Amino acid sequence: MLRSLQARTAAAFRSKHAEIFELQAIIPQAAARLSIPRCDIINLHWVSIFLTPESIAQIARTHAPVVWTLHDMVPFTGGCHYDNGCGRFEGACGKCPQLVLPRPNDLSRRNFERKRRAYATIPADRLNIVTPSIWMAEQCRRSPLLGARRIDVIPNSIDLKTFSPQPREQARRRLGLPSQRPILLFVSSKLSNERKGGQLVAQIVERVRADLPDALLVTVGAGMPAATVEHRSLGSFSDDLDMAAAYAAADVTILPSLQDNLPNTMLESMACGTPVAGFDTGGLPDFVLPGQTGVLAPAGGGALALGEVILQMLKSDYAGMGQKARRLVERECAFNVQAQRYKALFAEIVDRDRSR
Structure with missing residues (x-):
């Protein structure tokens, strides 16, 4: 009532x-x-x-x-x-x-x-x-x-058994995603949520695509980002195994939140071995260690600054970031x-x- x-x-x-x-x-x-x-x-x-x-x-x-x-x-x-x-x-x-x-x-x-x-x-x-x-x-x-x-x-x-690393190719086949394109994942219950940075997603992706034109935005959640950009919507998931596959399929999970506590999307992505990119605000700096488990842009830098650090990460040898991310959440976020x-x-x- x-x-x-x-x-x-x-x-x-x-x-x-x-x-x-x-x-x-x-x-x-x-x-x-x-x-x-x-x-x-x-x-x-x-x-x-x-x-x-x-x-x-x-x-x-x-x-x-x-x-x-x-x-x-x-x-x-x-x-x-x-x-x-x-x-x-x-x-x-x-x-x-x-x-x-x-x-x-x-x-x-x-x-x-x-x-x-x-x-x-x-x-x-x-x-x-x-x-x-x-x-x-x-x-x-x-x-x-x-x-x-x-x-x-x-x-x-978080559930470290459900949210765990799996072969990227396997995860992409499960969700029908392209095998070769760099994938940027954005997850929000409401994709246009401004506090979650929904209004910035298109600009972030456009900055990445300026140098990596094959980069693809994949979204999980209701609605669409505030501005349109080529993307593949997976809708909303009720099955955590599907959600884990989405994280594992991505090269990076983008969290452009302007204010947040300790986002589950961050912890789940890292548990699946996928690095995270966001602003150095809220609880993100607790787990996103620049150059180790992901990348951060200055909170006031805007979409282009975040797009730039994501681009630089994708151009580097970032495979080890996902492994370090997994080890960090195992140490800090296990149930016990x-x-x-x-x-x-x-x-x-x-x-x-x-x-x-």
């Missing part, structure tokens, strides 16, 4: 190009009555709309210490899941550029103040933050809402690695809570 309410109401508040925006200010300010069994610790993940700030505060105060894993910025903003670099969450939001009518006391300010009041009731050691990327941890530390809390970085894990890191964190927090 709340998701339906958000969907119906969002259009009245959001600007044309904004992504999902949290409408907590129009939801009754009461803690949800949750049936939580007796436990030592609670790990929250993406709970937007499902839990109000008051509910989160009540859980932390009365049930058990909370570890909150942040998958986007909304826990410490006035409603945006990514702020597109505006930085207004460092104050108290308001005048939100993602709203149709930004005002000092707009929806973002009211959301922000509601979170401030709720979080202030949680004892310092009862709310702990985990972020998958160093970048998200840095953003969180700048927040007056959560910056004073304990913040740990634990990367996400993530589990052990959370286990150690949980044990420390539980011991501290019991002694208190």
Whole structure:
């Protein structure tokens, strides 16, 4: 019901190009009555709309210490899941550029103040933050809402058996892709998404094709990139094995995101032995090590700069990049690695809570 309410109401508040925006200010300010069994610790993940700030505060105060894993910025903003670099969450939001009518006391300010009041009731050691990327941890530390809390970085894990290297020719035959052309893969649930760089893809590919005219853009996702360029659409996949084949079939996966936490597309591509190219922003620099596991362009350099570094990579002997990429995700993103890191964190927090 709340998701339906958000969907119906969002259009009245959001600007044309904004992504999902949290409408907590129009939801009754009461803690949800949750049936939580007796436990030592609670790990929250993406709970937007499902839990109000008051509910989160009540859980932390009365049930058990909370570890909150942040998958986007909304826990410490006035409603945006990514702020597109505006930085207004460092104050108290308001005048939100993602709203149709930004005002000092707009929806973002009211959301922000509601979170401030709720979080202030949680004892310092009862709310702990985990972020998958160093970048998200840095953003969180700048927040007056959560910056004073304990913040740990634990990367996400992925299925390293499903997403694993396979012969490129085999993967291309499976998907009906040409065997000889250099393939640039772009993956997004919505290919025109501006935060994901959908509006830049055509320019990136055109820069590569200026020197490598056989280069082919292959896309996985709904819709089309914002500008047209010769490409092969594979549509949307429901089978992870097909997705793994798409990564393995590519020479490089391009992630032109302007802001992102720790994209699964990056980790999955690297697990399949395919290097990644993107901007040095968000969580990409955590795993895309220039010249080793992929290439990065300056965040403000634009499409041509990213196209240029991709071109230089494709002209070089880049075969070893995929192998190094695979080894890195094996070391950092295996299920048991993530589990052990959370286990150690949980044990420390539980011991501290019991002694208190």
